[in-house]
Amino acid sequence: MSLNTLKIGIVGLGNMSGAILKGLLKAGVLPENVVGIASSPERATLRQAEYDVSCTTLELGKEALSQVDLLLLGVKPFVMPAVLADLEGITLKAEAVVVSVAAGTTLATIGESLPNTAIVRAMPNTPALVGQGFTAMAPNAYVGDAQKTLVASVFEAVGKAVWLEEGQINAFTGLFGSGPAYVFYIMEALVEAGLAEGLPPELVEAGVLQLVKGSALLLETRATTASQLKAEVVTPNGTTAKGLEALASAKVDVALQEAVHQATRRAEELSKNV
Template identity: 35%
Template sequence: MTIKFGLIGGGVMGEALLSRLIASGIYQSSEVIVSEPLPSRLDFLKQQYDVTVTTDNSQVFTQAKEVVFLAVKPQVFSALAQEVAHINIQNQELANINLLNREHSPVIISILAGVPLSQLEAAFVQLPVIRAMPNTPATVGAGITAICLGAYTSPKHHQIAQQVFSAVGEVVEVSEGLMDAVTGLSGSGPAYVALLVEALADGGVAAGLPRTIANQLALQTVLGTAKLLESTKLHPAELKDRVTSPGGTTIAGIAKLEQAGFRSALIEAVKAATERSQELGK
């Protein structure tokens, strides 16, 4: 069977995507090739998902007909680009011959944080490139991914990227200028939410609850509230007002949060993470 999907980097995020793509039937195991430098990791992926494996990144570029997915550390991108440079020259020559060749060439999808489209397109000249920023809930199929399209992508490539990332959650499209803000909000956001859950549980313990019960109450409260907001489409402020009775317990708690600058702290956290992402991109 034809190899359609090529994955370079079999780490946590790469495996999360791989497992969902195969489980949902978007790609069959026989249609996937994975490149990974660690032999133990390569053996695991082979046994777990029955995919073709290799330590040669060039094989992924030459065999994958639909997607080449880059899930390596940003620090190794330059070495990767040099390793496959000869293949990129061949692909560029084909693309120059006829635009139809570019239309049918594999789309290169990168989740390398801080590596802009300009750098990707300099490495993969005149080839369709899409930059993406998923987040860690993708590992359980509940993530959200922001994508931005390169200059040589077509509606077909866009559709492929939508289908790939829909396997691990929701997908939004943004301009590249907003990718740092995406990183600051949804990319770093799971850590903020984890901190919130931990703090809620600590508050419960401080109020006398056993740790295990406090943890369970905190986690389910956050999870349930998110599901409620999603299903009802209520504005968060409206849900807050519905829970807040005059002179009641909730308004007493909210007053303390406002006094402590809770909302301002979250806003500043997103802004700080966005600025750090911009610095790393330089």
């Protein structure tokens, strides 16, 4: 199925699913083929004005949702139990696929309310808000090849997307879901370091952004590894060698491994409680 014939329902038009919707509209989904579901009639009116697609509440929108090819669940994890309870008994199209972006809500939990249904659990990250996300998708046993292609095209409208087993979603969350914050943490520290050396604040802020953007683009363009590019910058006993020595003695690599490990463990804990 191509995106310009796709009928899509979105429950919870917040930051993440709103970004996905914008990406989909850019990629060819027709606004008249979208139905948004908000938390109240008042919020539906607001969302309709914001996104220029038809919006209603779950109570009034079930008939419209029964016609969609893809149902995106974009509410917060703590709202999911109520939404899933409201969706129980809904008749979806035989080939419809349900996609949840709710962190921690498992395929089994969603499947309890929507039995015998193709369901994908997805974990996007915040760069999806600017079309540069990295999303993991995990299917349940009912998801077929055509549905996989469709769901991948949805997340490719806001960046890159990969298929994983559900058991790997927590590790993906610990690295790539939380990852933007690690990058911002490092950028923050580099800004502080530049200021400490006496550089002007505006120059340092803009410079650190250009540093990260430029380095990422160089890595992508050269299609090599970060290790290789790092090695190319180092001259024995030069400035970069001194800087890297300081990073190694502070065990920054170990700290980052620990950050990913702790975030992964936390994602596991949260999955058990949702």
